[in-house]
Every structure is written in structure tokens, then in C-alpha cells.
Amino acid sequence: MKTITILSGKGGVGKSSVTASLAVLLAKKHKIVAADCDVDAPNLGLLFGIKKFKNLERVSTNYKAFVNKKIKQCKNVKRLISVCAFHAISLDKGMPVINKFLCEGCGACKLLCSEGIELKKVENAKVGETKTNYGFYIVSGQIKVGESGSGNVVEVVKERARRIAQEIKADLIIVDSSAGIGCPVIASIRNSDFVVAITEPTPSALHDLKRALKVVEHFKISYGIIINKYDLNKKFAKKIENFAKKHKIPTLGRIPYKKDFVDAIIKMKPVVEINPEYKKIFEGIINKINKNYNRNPLFN
Amino acid sequence: MKIAITGGKGGTGKSTIATALSYKLAKTKKVLLLDLDVDCPNDDLILRVKTEKVKDVESMIPKFDYKKCVKCGLCSRNCREHAIVFVKGNFPFVIPEQCIGCKACKIACPVNAISDSKQKIGEILLGKRKNLTLISGRMKPGIEESSLVVNAVKKFSEQYKNNDYIIIDTAAGTHCPVISALLGCDIALAVTEPTPLGQHDLELILKLAKKLKIKTSIILNRSNIADKRIIENLARRYKSEIIAEIPYSKEIEKNYSAGKPIEHKAIDQIMELIK
Numbered sequence: 001m002k003t004i005t006i007l008s009g010k011g012g013v014g015k016s017s018v019t020a021s022l023a024v025l026l027a028k029k030h031k032i033v034a035a036d037c038d039v040d041a042p043n044l045g046l047l048f049g050i051k052k053f054k055n056l057e058r059v060s061t062n063y064k065a066f067v068n069k070k071i072k073q074c075k076n077v078k079r080l081i082s083v084c085a086f087h088a089i090s091l092d093k094g095m096p097v098i099n100k101f102l103c104e105g106c107g108a109c110k111l112l113c114s115e116g117i118e119l120k121k122v123e124n125a126k127v128g129e130t131k132t133n134y135g136f137y138i139v140s141g142q143i144k145v146g147e148s149g150s151g152n153v154v155e156v157v158k159e160r161a162r163r164i165a166q167e168i169k170a171d172l173i174i175v176d177s178s179a180g181i182g183c184p185v186i187a188s189i190r191n192s193d194f195v196v197a198i199t200e201p202t203p204s205a206l207h208d209l210k211r212a213l214k215v216v217e218h219f220k221i222s223y224g225i226i227i228n229k230y231d232l233n234k235k236f237a238k239k240i241e242n243f244a245k246k247h248k249i250p251t252l253g254r255i256p257y258k259k260d261f262v263d264a265i266i267k268m269k270p271v272v273e274i275n276p277e278y279k280k281i282f283e284g285i286i287n288k289i290n291k292n293y294n295r296n297p298l299f300n
Numbered sequence: 301m302k303i304a305i306t307g308g309k310g311g312t313g314k315s316t317i318a319t320a321l322s323y324k325l326a327k328t329k330k331v332l333l334l335d336l337d338v339d340c341p342n343d344d345l346i347l348r349v350k351t352e353k354v355k356d357v358e359s360m361i362p363k364f365d366y367k368k369c370v371k372c373g374l375c376s377r378n379c380r381e382h383a384i385v386f387v388k389g390n391f392p393f394v395i396p397e398q399c400i401g402c403k404a405c406k407i408a409c410p411v412n413a414i415s416d417s418k419q420k421i422g423e424i425l426l427g428k429r430k431n432l433t434l435i436s437g438r439m440k441p442g443i444e445e446s447s448l449v450v451n452a453v454k455k456f457s458e459q460y461k462n463n464d465y466i467i468i469d470t471a472a473g474t475h476c477p478v479i480s481a482l483l484g485c486d487i488a489l490a491v492t493e494p495t496p497l498g499q500h501d502l503e504l505i506l507k508l509a510k511k512l513k514i515k516t517s518i519i520l521n522r523s524n525i526a527d528k529r530i531i532e533n534l535a536r537r538y539k540s541e542i543i544a545e546i547p548y549s550k551e552i553e554k555n556y557s558a559g560k561p562i563e564h565k566a567i568d569q570i571m572e573l574i575k
Contacts, residue, residue, distance in 0.1 A: 009340045011472035012311005016497070040473030041308045041501040063380060085360065085402045087451070101479050101512065104445075106380055106402030143475060145507040150475040151444060179310035179472040180339030183444035186397075202557045204315065204342035211340060214441035218397075233557040265495045266526045 001165050003158075003173045004289065005037075005192040007216075009208030011179030013200045014228040017261055019176040020047040020270035021282045022196075027136045031170040034132075035161040037188040038178035039125060039141040039153045049268040053128025053140050057160075060121040061152030063105030065098050068116050076113045083108050101146060125153040127160055134270075137164050151183030158188075181208075181215050189216060194293050195223035196252060196285075201236035206243070213249070224250040224292050226285060229257035250292045253285035302466045303574060304485040304514070308501030310472035312491045313521040313546070318469035319346045320562050321570055326432035329464035334457055336481040337471040338437035338449040344427055346561060349434050351427035357437070357452040358418040359401035359445075366391050368413035375405035375414060400445045422449040424456050433460055446477035454480075465574070474504045482509070488516040489543070489570065494528040502531065506538040516540050519570065522548040544569040 006019045016038070023034045036044035045053065065088075074080075077096050081089045088102035089109060096116075098109075110117040124147035129139045141157040143150050154177075161173050177188035189195060195216045199209040209225065216223050225244055230237040237254065244251050260278070264271040272278045305318040315337070322333040335343040344351045362375065362384070369391055376386030383398035384405055396419050406414040422439040437453035439446050457466075470481040482488060488509050492502040502518065509516040518535050520528060523545035535542055544566035546552070552562050 010310065010342070011340075012309065038473070040475045040478075041310075041504055043309070043497040043500060046496045046500060083403065083407070085400070101483060104400060104402065106400065106404050107378060108402045108404040108407055111378060111404055111407040145474060145504055146479065146511040148476045148479070150473075180337075180446065180477075181441055182339050182439065182446040182477065184473075184475065185339075186442075186444055200557075203345045203559045204340075207342060207345060208340035211441050218442045232553060236557060262495070262525050265497055268496055 001170060001173065002193040003175060003191065004194045004196060005175040005177055005188050006196045006198065007177040007185055007188065007212055008179065008198040009181060009212035010205045013198050013205050015198055016043045016047055016176055017264065017271060018198055018226060018228065019044060019174060021272040021278065022286065023136065023174050024134045024270045024272055025279065025282050025286060026172060026174065027134055030172050031168055032136050032172040032174060033161045033165045033170050034136060034138040035157050035173055035175045036138065036140040037154045037157050037175050037184065039143045039150050039157065039184060040178055042140050042142055044176045045130070045138055045140050046268055047265065047270055048132040048134065048138060050130050050132065050138065053130050056126045056128040058123050059125040059127050059153060059156050060123045061156060062122050062124045062147065062149035063107065063119050064100055064103045064122050065105065065107070065109050066118045066120055067096055067098060068118050071116045074116055076116065079112060080109050083112050104148070122147065124149050127156050129160065129164065139164065151187040154184050154187035181212050186215060189219055189221065192221055194289060195221050196289065197223055197225045198228055199225055199240060200229045201227065201233040201240060206240055222293060224252040224288065226252050227254045230254040231256045250288060252288040252292070253281060255281055301574065302468065302485045304468040304470055304482050304488040305491060306470040306478060306482065306488055306505055307491040308472065308474055308505040309492065309498050312493050312498060314491050315342050315346055315469055316556060316562055317489070317491050317519055318467055319343050320567050322432055322467045323347065323561050324567050325465055325571060326430060329431065330462065331432050332457065332460050332463040332466045333432060333434045334453060334466065334468045335434065335436035336450045336453060336468055336477070338422060338439040338446050338453065338477060339471055341436040341438055343434060343469055344436055345559060347434065348559060349427035349429050351425035351434060351436055353423050354426045355424040355456060356420050357422040357424060357449050359421045359448055360403055360416050361396055361399050361401065361419040362394055362405050362414045363417035364392060365413045365415065368411050370411050372410065374408045374410060378404045378408035397442045398444060400448065424453055446471070447480040450477045450480040474508050479508070482512055482514060485514055488514050489519050490516050491519045491521055492531060493522045494520065494526045494531050499530045499534055503534055506540060510538070517543045519543060520545045522546070524548055543573050
């Protein structure tokens with residue numbers, strides 16, 4: 001079983017749209033599982049027309065510190081305030097107060113004052129699964145609003161996807177990551193076999209792509225890029241291709257910008273289901289992914 | 301006044317609005333723009349403001365004194381980030397990218413074998429154009445905790461006083477770096493688009509803003525690409541309002557692609573409302 005991860009750095013360049021179409025086409029020949037690892041703002045399900053997930057599991061991957069309510073006096077308050085690297089502890093009427101939005105749950109305060117501070121697991125996400133109309137399963141996670149720990153939630157989503165993949169003997173897991181290059185993206189990349197990085201012909205997208213690729217290289221995973229909306233600025237698209245050539249990065253495909261993508265999102269369907277013209281482009285991308293995986297075929 | 305530009309979904313036009321608004325405001329007012337999308341900061345590119353590094357963002361990382369270390373493993377056991385590797389009988393070591401600098405290991409160490417060392421986790425960049433000051437945070441690729449850099453930029457920016465407006469451009473999503481960016485803002489402007497994806501992510505931001513007790517108004521970008529009632533209904537449910545609409549035009553998209561700040565009457569409407 002192999003894992004392909006889709007990322008981009010910059011948001012809104014078409015990660016989920018590309019993932020949805022790749023998944024539908026891949027599922028015609030292979031057993032696959034899709035995983036929406038943009039747990040902050042999960043959208044992949046919507047592109048398959050799914051609004052609700054089944055078998056929801058409440059996930060607690062995070063700790064937060066609480067002041068023990070039984071304690072009425074605190075001698076340590078100054079030390080507590082200074083020990084918190086995240087400035088989450090402040091002083092109120094001689095007692096420490098913890099800002100739950102700033103608390104990282106590291107437990108440094110608890111180590112300093114084991115009686116006065118309680119470290120509790122907090123429920124920070126829900127993870128569920130559903131079978132799509134296209135015959136494959138999608139696993140999706142949603143972080144609880146205001147909670148942190150998205151990287152750990154991504155791990156839970158991937159674990160569930162792996163479990164389903166093992167049960168149904170799937171060949172492939174396709175992971176849709178979030179924007180950015182921080183903890184949820186790093187968790188998405190970890191243990192992947194191939195990364196597909198999406199970009200568009202804008203200075204911002206290229207800048208962010210380069211940052212995202214630095215993280216991918218860190219993990220020594222082979223990767224390729226897709227230039228989405230390439231006809232929006234063909235000159236800049238060429239610039240991206242030249243950048244890719246110079247660094248021996250395979251360009252897996254170029255996708256033209258048409259209103260079909262917007263229509264697809266509104267109809268909540270992958271674009272290849274809206275306009276069959278796209279099939280050829282995405283099949284080309286799949287072939288190139290296969291060819292570029294460590295010079296070995298990623299799947300048969 | 302501190303105004304956050306956010307939205308949940310990526311690519312809806314957060315940075316486009318943040319830069320266009322700052323650019324226009326700066327014609328008559330003193331504006332400080334903070335690019336707190338430290339994973340992928342782009343405001344300097346859109347504004348074509350040249351920025352220079354003014355400071356490294358550093359975070360504490362444990363340094364082990366192996367002469368004192370008794371190989372008890374308490375540092376590793378108390379590290380909730382799993383940043384310290386300990387195998388029985390061996391000395392512990394740290395995985396720098398995973399360390400968030402909380403010092404729990406240092407407190408847990410019974411023999412004082414851990415001291416503070418520093419690692420670079422990002423940098424702060426500064427650029428100026430007349431009345432507009434841009435401060436951007438850039439996290440070092442490979443580091444996980446973006447919010448540490450966000451907070452460092454906010455702290456650094458405090459020395460730039462007497463601004464009429466502070467505009468804060470947040471990252472996509474709703475997790476820690478976005479929460480850190482939003483904290484302390486007077487109002488938030490959520491940029492969205494009338495698609496099921498825009499709607500879904502906007503609702504998350506409206507919920508988050510409510511939790512953080514920040515009043516949020518909506519800017520509807522690409523307002524004509526679909527039925528905007530889905531956003532209007534959502535706005536009503538959360539007692540928010542759409543304060544400006546920008547219809548889709550290939551012109552705007554092309555200008556953006558060419559790296560030019562956009563000009564649109566919606567920006568004037570936003571300015572009118574934040575006066």
C-alpha cells in the first residue's frame with residue numbers, strides 16, 4: 001500500500017479539486033482510500049457531495065492545563081507566569097488564570113506545581129468516514145473550533161485511512177493536506193511515498209511552492225508539481241516550468257483554467273465528472289506520477 | 301484600530317484584500333500591515349515592497365550536559381511533543397524541528413543536566429513605503445509551531461506606535477497560527493466566496509470569532525460566480541453582515557497574477573465602514 005499526498009503551500013490553488021479528480025480516476029482501476037487531512041477546514045468531502053460523515057469518533061490528542069479549583073491560595077503564581085513559554089498564564093486576584101487559547105498543553109506549569117495545576121485531555125476533533133458515490137471510502141477529520149493540535153489529528157485521520165485500506169486491501173491512500181507548511185502539513189507528508197505539489201502562475205503561489213518543497217525535501221520523498229490555471233498567465237507558467245526543469249523536478253501536468261472548476265465545486269462533484277475533457281489531463285498526471293516515483297512504478 | 305483579515309478557506313483573497321486595503325488607507329493614514337501568514341507570507345510580493353530581515357525568531361531548545369545526565373529518561377517522558385528521543389542506557393537527544401521550547405524537560409530533569417540553548421525558527425522582515433509599514437513573519441521550513449513565530453512578530457510590532465490602523469493578514473485555516481493572529485484584534489473581516497467550500501470554512505471562522513469574542517464582518521469575493529444566498533443566510537444566522545462584494549473578473553485575476561494590487565470600489569466601502 002502506498003500513500004500519495006497533495007499539498008501546495010498557498011491556499012486556494014486547487015488542492016482539493018485536483019485530489020477529487022485524481023481520486024475518482026484512480027478508483028476506476030485501483031482500490032483506494034481518500035483522506036482529508038485539512039482538519040482545520042476540511043473540504044474534500046464536499047467535492048464528492050458529502051456533508052456528513054459516519055462512524056464519528058471523538059478524538060482527544062491534546063492536553064490543556066487547568067487551575068485546580070480546590071486550591072484557594074497560590075504561592076507559585078509568579079514562577080508559573082514566567083515558566084509558561086506561551087504567555088498563557090496571567091494573574092487575577094492572586095491566583096493564576098490560564099488562557100485556553102494560548103495554552104499548548106506542554107505541562108511545564110504542572111511540573112512546577114503538581115497540586116495546583118491539572119493537565120487534562122481535551123476533545124479537540126471528530127474523525128469520520130463515508131463511502132463516496134464513486135465507490136471508495138473517504139476519511140475526514142474536523143478540529144473543534146478554537147482547539148489546537150491539528151498535526152496530531154492529521155495522524156489520527158491517516159491512521160483510520162490506513163486501517164480501512166488494510167481491511168479492503170487497498171493499493172493506495174490519497175491524502176489532501178491543508179494550506180501552509182506547519183504542523184498539519186508536516187504530519188500529512190510524513191510516511192508518504194510520493195508528494196504532488198500544486199501551484200498556479202502567480203508570484204505568491206510559486207514562492208509558497210518553493211517553501212513547501214523545502215519541507216518535502218526534508219523528508220526525502222520524491223515529488224512532482226502540477227501547474228493549475230496555467231493559462232491565466234502563460235508567461236509565468238513557463239517561468240515555473242523552467243524553475244522545475246532547472247531543479248530536475250518533474251512537471252506532472254498543466255491544467256487550464258475554465259469555469260468548469262467553479263461549476264464542479266458548486267455541483268459538489270469532481271471536475272472530471274462535469275467535463276470529460278479533463279479526463280485526459282488527469283490520466284496524464286496519473287501516468288506521470290507513476291513514472292516519477294523513485295523511478296519505480298508506484299502502482300500497477 | 302486592529303483589523304484582522306481572515307476567512308478559513310485558502311485562496312479566497314485574504315492577502316489581496318489586506319494589501320489593497322492597506323495600500324489605499326496609507327494614502328491618508330499611517331498604516332501598519334502585519335503579514336502573519338508565517339507559513340507562506342506573500343504581502344511583500346503583492347505590494348512589491350522590498351523587505352529586509354530585522355530579527356531572527358528564536359525558541360529555546362534543550363542543551364544536555366552529558367556529564368551530569370543520569371540517563372533517567374524523565375526529560376523524554378515529560379516532553380509531550382515527542383521531541384526528545386531516549387533509549388534506555390543511552391543519552392537522550394532532541395529533534396529540533398519538533399521542539400516547541402516549553403522547557404518542560406528542563407524542569408523535569410532531576411540533576412540539572414539541561415540548560416537553555418536557542419534555535420532559529422523563523423525571521424521577522426520589515427519593509428516601508430511612505431505611510432505603510434509592512435512587518436512579515438517567515439517560519440523556517442520544517443518547523444511545526446507556526447504560532448510561535450506569529451506571536452514573536454506581534455510582540456516585535458509593538459514598538460511601532462502611533463498607527464491609525466493595524467491590518468493583520470492571517471493564514472488560511474482555523475488552527476493555532478490563525479487563533480494567535482486573531483487574539484487582540486478589534487474586528488475581523490472574513491473574506492469568502494459563494495461556493496459550498498467558502499460557506500463551510502466561513503462558518504468555522506464565524507464560530508471561532510464568536511468564541512474569541514471578535515466582531516466579524518464578511519467580504520464576499522467573486523460574488524457573482526454562484527448563488528450568494530448561501531453566504532447571506534450564513535451571515536444572518538451568525539448576526540454578521542456582508543460589508544462589501546467583489547464580483548469575479550478575469551481582469552482582477554490577471555492583475556493579481558501579474559503582481560499588481562487590485563483597485564475596486566469595494567475597498568472604499570470597507571474603508572468607509574472601518575472609519
